[in-house]
Amino acid sequence: MEANIYIVKLPDGPRAPAAIQLMLTLFRPLETLEEYQKRYGDIFRPMIGRGDEFVVLSNPKAIQELFSADPKLFCSGSGNKILHPLVGDWSLLLLDGDRHQSQRRLLNPAFHGERMRAYAQLIRNITEQVTSNWTVGKSFIARSVMQEISLRVILQAVFGLDEGERFQQLQRLLCGMLDTFDSPFKSSLLFVKALQKDFGAWSLWGRFLRQRKQADRLIYAEIHKRRQQSRFDGEDILSLMMVACDEAGQPMTDRQLRDELMTLLLAGHETTASALAWALYWIHKLPTVRDQLLKELASVDKDADPGEIARLPYLTAVCQETLRLYPIALFAFTRILQAPFRLMGYEFAPGTRISPCIYLVHHRQDIYPQPKQFRPERFLERQFSPYEYLPFGGSNRRCLGMAFALYEMKLVLATILSRWELALVNQRPVRPVRRVVTTTPAGGVTMVVTGQKSAYY
Secondary structure (H helix, E strand, O other): OOOOOOOOEOOOOOOOOHHHHHHHHHHOHHHHHHHHHHHHOOEEOOOOOOOOOEEEEOOHHHHHHHHHOOHHHEEOHHHHHHHHHHHOOOOHHHOOHHHHHHHHHHHHHHHOOHHHHHHHHHHHHHHHHHHOOOOOOOEEEHHHHHHHHHHHHHHHHHHOOOOOHHHHHHHHHHHHHHHOOOOHHHHHHHHOHHHOOOOOOOOHHHHHHHHHHHHHHHHHHHHHHHHOOOOOOOOOHHHHHHHOEOOOOOEOOHHHHHHHHHHHHHHHHHHHHHHHHHHHHHHHHOHHHHHHHHHHHHOOOOOOOHHHHHOOHHHHHHHHHHHHHOOOOOEOOOEEEOOOEEEOOEEEOOOOEEEEEHHHHHOOOOOOOOOOOOOOOHHHHOOOOOOOOOOOOOHHHOOOOHHHHHHHHHHHHHHHHHHEEEEEOOOOOOOEEEEOOEEEEHHHOEEEEEEEOOOOO
């Protein structure tokens, strides 16, 4: 009997050397993606490194086919190896299959239901504390302030820490670790393994390794301290994780706890800080947006439940449009094929890496007319499918902290805008730049306090 031969039919793509394409992706990511889409269409095949086939999708129908397929056809965790130095082997981001699903079930309760309501006052209090020293005429870098707020929120939510030496050390070390990759040039350390050399404390990679070691020491000390307790009755995420057991009745090991905690600490504040900085920029760049948002906030009773604030339609639309225009992650998690796969008429072989491009989908003219404009009203005029709007990825790899991130964004913005009058220091357009594996506003958005007012709630 004649053997079946699997015929591979691949899309077109740029043929420049892989090293050049990687540099373009690092230093000109948005422009490069747009140029490739314009030249090669909604499905194209760049070369970015190790010789693996890599396919980029920006067609909602193709993304629907991908997200609707059996998750067992793909590995995704192994496609995130670039993050391994930051989060470790047992991070949810790097797990696949049953281990991924088991770990996801363990962590899921921390980001839903009653836990969300418990975080509301925490978010408000920390926002008020961080901004309490603002004075009229004082300028500040929005992203830096938002990073302090989001990091304090996640540290308290994860560890229950809001003061003390361990809190201050963790805050300093986590910021330092991420600052190692705070530019396109420095981010290349994560993308190019050959650059990950320890030349001592003075070198970028060496400094990162030493900061990570110090952070690990603090995290393991906190885990050990909790292990000595006879009961875990705290309301923080670490307490919830320490009492959780998998299907076999086994609790998480110290290493599993460390890796998941590091994932939550790094991913849980870095992305939100950039999103909040972008939101403040657009709100104060466009007077009509600011005025409509302030009017909506003014309509809310000062004793309103946080859930009511989170349901405000225009505030929600502002956050959605912020994450549409410059999504923090340019791509959803890469799917690595474990078996032959047919998609939109193409035939892909096992080992092919398929990655939905969030940025390109969010800038499709046929879905979002005038896609370069910040227009929250588009989210009030129609609903978008999860294949047209996907700032947190999709399917079984959708960001676990999505609800938490949106909740935090809304409450931080509402708290600040209800207490302070702000303005941009200048009206020059702010461009997005790469920071670690995310995009963030260049310069962090410089703002000035122009007035103080009584809180609406």
